Amino acid sequence: MLDSLQILFLMDGKGPYIWSCLLIFMVITSVNIIIPIIRLNKIYREGNLEE
Amino acid sequence: MADRDNTLNWFMLVLRRDLTLSFRRSATYITPLIFFLIVVTFFPLALGPSQSLLSSMASGIIWISALLSSLLAVEGIFSEDYRDGTLDQYFVSSEPVFVLIFAKVLCHWLVCGAPIILASIVSSIFLYLPSGALLALIISLLLGTLFMSLLGALGAALSLGKSAILSAIIVLPFSIPTLLMGTAIMSAAINQQDYSGFLMIMGAMLAIGIPGLCLLTVEAILLNYE
Amino acid sequence: MNRVWSRIKNWLIAMGSPPLFYRWATSSLAWLALLAFLVLSSGLIWGIGFSPTDYKQGDVYRIIYIHVPSAILAESIYILMAVSGFISMVWRAKIAGMLINSAAPLGAGFTLVALVTGSIWGKPTWGTWWVWDARLTSTLILFFLYAAIIGLHSSIENKTKADRAVSILAVLGVVIVPIIKKSVDWWQTLHQPSTFTLTSSPSMAPEMYQPLLVCVLGFYCLFVFMLSNSLRGEIISRERDKAWVKKQFFKQ
Numbered sequence: 001m002l003d004s005l006q007i008l009f010l011m012d013g014k015g016p017y018i019w020s021c022l023l024i025f026m027v028i029t030s031v032n033i034i035i036p037i038i039r040l041n042k043i044y045r046e047g048n049l050e051e
Numbered sequence: 052m053a054d055r056d057n058t059l060n061w062f063m064l065v066l067r068r069d070l071t072l073s074f075r076r077s078a079t080y081i082t083p084l085i086f087f088l089i090v091v092t093f094f095p096l097a098l099g100p101s102q103s104l105l106s107s108m109a110s111g112i113i114w115i116s117a118l119l120s121s122l123l124a125v126e127g128i129f130s131e132d133y134r135d136g137t138l139d140q141y142f143v144s145s146e147p148v149f150v151l152i153f154a155k156v157l158c159h160w161l162v163c164g165a166p167i168i169l170a171s172i173v174s175s176i177f178l179y180l181p182s183g184a185l186l187a188l189i190i191s192l193l194l195g196t197l198f199m200s201l202l203g204a205l206g207a208a209l210s211l212g213k214s215a216i217l218s219a220i221i222v223l224p225f226s227i228p229t230l231l232m233g234t235a236i237m238s239a240a241i242n243q244q245d246y247s248g249f250l251m252i253m254g255a256m257l258a259i260g261i262p263g264l265c266l267l268t269v270e271a272i273l274l275n276y277e
Numbered sequence: 278m279n280r281v282w283s284r285i286k287n288w289l290i291a292m293g294s295p296p297l298f299y300r301w302a303t304s305s306l307a308w309l310a311l312l313a314f315l316v317l318s319s320g321l322i323w324g325i326g327f328s329p330t331d332y333k334q335g336d337v338y339r340i341i342y343i344h345v346p347s348a349i350l351a352e353s354i355y356i357l358m359a360v361s362g363f364i365s366m367v368w369r370a371k372i373a374g375m376l377i378n379s380a381a382p383l384g385a386g387f388t389l390v391a392l393v394t395g396s397i398w399g400k401p402t403w404g405t406w407w408v409w410d411a412r413l414t415s416t417l418i419l420f421f422l423y424a425a426i427i428g429l430h431s432s433i434e435n436k437t438k439a440d441r442a443v444s445i446l447a448v449l450g451v452v453i454v455p456i457i458k459k460s461v462d463w464w465q466t467l468h469q470p471s472t473f474t475l476t477s478s479p480s481m482a483p484e485m486y487q488p489l490l491v492c493v494l495g496f497y498c499l500f501v502f503m504l505s506n507s508l509r510g511e512i513i514s515r516e517r518d519k520a521w522v523k524k525q526f527f528k529q
Contacts, residue, residue, distance in 0.1 A: 014337040014401055018325065021340045021394040025347070028386045033503055036379075036510035043513055047527040205449070209442050213432050221425045221446060224418050225453050228460045235467060263452075267445055270366070274441050 061146045062154045069158035083124040084166035090116040091174040102179050109178035110237030113171050113188065114195070118226055119219075120170075121196045124163040125203030126215045128155060129272065133211060138272065149265035152272075156204045156265070164196040187240030191233040194253045198229045201264040208271035228256065293370050295512045296521045302509040309502040317495030324488035331485070340398040342489060346496035347391040348412070351419055352454075354384035354500065358426070359451030362444030372508075374440025375515060377447055378430050379507035383500065385423035391416050411465040415458045422450050436515060 073079045094112045095105055105112075132138040132155075141151045171192055175185055202225055206218035232253050239246035291297045324342035331338040358377045365373035395413050396406050407413070426443050433439035516522050 014335060017337055017397050017401055018339050021343050021397050022321070022325070024393050024397075025343050025390050028390050029499065029503070032383050032386045033506060035382075036507040040510040040513060043510075043517060044526065047517065047523075205445075209429060209445065210432065217428055217432055220421070220428055224421045224425065224457070225449065227418060228453070228456050231460045231464045235464075238467075267449055270445050271442065274438050274445075 058146050058150055061144070062150050065141075065151050065154035066158050069155055070162065073158060073162040080162050080166050083120045083163045084170045086123065087116050087120040087167055087170040088174065090119060091170075091177060095177070106179040106181065109175065109180040110184065110188070110234055110241070112178055113174050113180070114192075114230055114233050114237070116174070117167050117171060117192055117196060118199055118223075118230060120167055121163060121199040122203045122206070122219055122222060122226075123215060125156075125159055125200055126207055126218065128159055128204055128207050129211060130207075133272075133275065139276075142273070142276070148269045149262065152204070152268050153261060153265045156200050156268075159204070160197050160200040164193065164200070167196055168192050181241050183243060184237055184240040187236050187246060190250065191236040191253070194250070194257060195229050195233045198253070198257055198260055199226055201260050201268075202226055205264050205268045205271060208268045209274075211272070211275050229253070232256070293372055295372050295375070295516055296525070298372060299509055299512050299525070302505040306502070306505060306509075309498070309505055313495065313498040313502045316491065316498050320488055320491030320493075320495040324485075324492055328485050328488050329482065334402055337398065337401045338485075340394050342492045344391055344394040344398055345489060346493045347387045347394065348416060349493055350496050350500055351384055351388040351391055351416065353497075354380055354387065355419065355422065355447075355454065356451055358384065358447045362447035365440060365444040366448065371437070371440075371515075372512070374437070374444065375511045376504075376508055377426070377440065377443050378436075379511045380504055381423055381426045381430070381443075383503050383507065385420065385427060387496075387500075388416060388420045388423055392420060409465075411458075411462045414465070415461045418457055418461070419454065422454070426450075
């Protein structure tokens with residue numbers, strides 16, 4: 001089990017390339033999801049502060 | 052005066068007015084020329100004066116400088132008319148506005164394109180362009196600068212009153228086909244091949260671009276009247 | 278069949294109204310996220326973990342499961358923005374303009390992912406971080422087009438006017454994009470020295486192709502979720518002075 005995980009991680013020496021791609025994809029996607037949520041929460045807080 | 056209801060007469064009227072106004076201020080047609088020459092000069096300064104290097108890059112450098120100069124020169128095409136209300140008159144008249152807009156763009160091309168082409172002839176000497184390619188350079192630039200003036204007018208209309216650099220960002224990606232065609236004509240001419248096919252493609256782009264881009268420019272100008 | 282069409286049509290027309298879309302998006306966000314997560318993760322795990330090793334490129338080709346769907350999505354989003362721009366110009370639908378503004382950063386993000394993953398893929402296969410091959414160059418130009426839309430929209434203060442300006446740009450762009458791609462393709466063949474052959478995507482065995490399809494589907498589901506999330510926020514931000522927002526969104 002550990003052995004195959006090792007193979008998965010290293011990918012024949014090219015592991016860093018693949019996993020960095022996945023990481024970049026996750027980061028950019030998360031940023032694009034989180035920023036609208038933060039914006040919406042800010043509006044909500046501002047709107048309720050006025051009342 | 053001739054029959055005022057004729058669109059062609061209005062076209063000629065706008066064209067004549069803009070030409071007169073442009074020639075009154077020498078800055079209008081001198082500055083694109085000087086900017087072009089400055090940009091062209093920077094390339095040998097940055098890359099070194101080696102004749103073989105410059106000669107191989109000459110058509111690209113000249114085309115890029117022409118692109119940038121004609122783009123920047125178009126910036127102010129609508130600002131004055133917008134400010135003093137002449138542009139409103141275009142919209143209020145019963146003439147199709149895109150025809151009048153094309154008159155403005157055509158005038159701009161006549162006034163600024165000619166200096167750019169002159170500057171490019173001079174630059175071909177600076178950059179050691181092979182002499183056989185000179186005719187191809189002039190013809191391709193004639194068509195290319197017209198397309199750039201059209202695109203630049205659209206950019207100017209979209210960013211009316213805002214920075215020129217924003218207009219440049221908007222317009223430059225759309226000028227890539229023109230750039231590729233123009234430089235292809237140049238390399239074909241340098242290799243002494245037939246480039247008439249490319250000229251026809253550029254002509255086709257113009258044939259679609261003139262009505263299409265002018266219509267879109269009208270839409271863009273209308274945005275400012277909300 | 279006709280009833281299904283008319284129901285779809287009615288749903289689409291309903292979605293054109295900002296309050297109805299907001300309600301639908303808020304209630305659907307959870308299951309959209311779940312669907313996206315399930316499809317995408319199964320595709321990626323299948324592709325990166327279990328698909329066979331390529332004969333020529335080794336294991337590095339697995340980047341394809343991120344790179345290709347991102348590129349496909351980058352183009353589809355641009356087409357979506359252009360259609361939305363057309364709808365905004367012709368029917369003056371406010372939500373169409375808001376959609377362009379929400380989708381543009383998403384599209385730019387996917388384009389960026391495609392560019393970076395393509396570059397990372399290039400290092401072990403071609404030896405350099407960047408090469409001016411037709412696909413990477415067109416993707417770079419697409420990125421500039423997205424940047425132009427985002428820049429233009431943020432520079433105009435009146436957001437309704439900004440929507441209209443950006444619609445013009447999007448519609449013009451979608452006409453130019455195929456021309457740009459064709460001309461970049463052709464430019465590549467003009468300048469590519471014949472000795473240097475690029476290994477593009479490996480010839481696809483079905484065991485490699487199937488996870489790719491699932492990944493593409495997963496990316497589309499992810500985009501639907503991201504767009505609903507972003508558009509929801511855009512609607513509230515634009516309409517915050519309206520009565521329906523005060524009633525529905527803020528505490529009373």
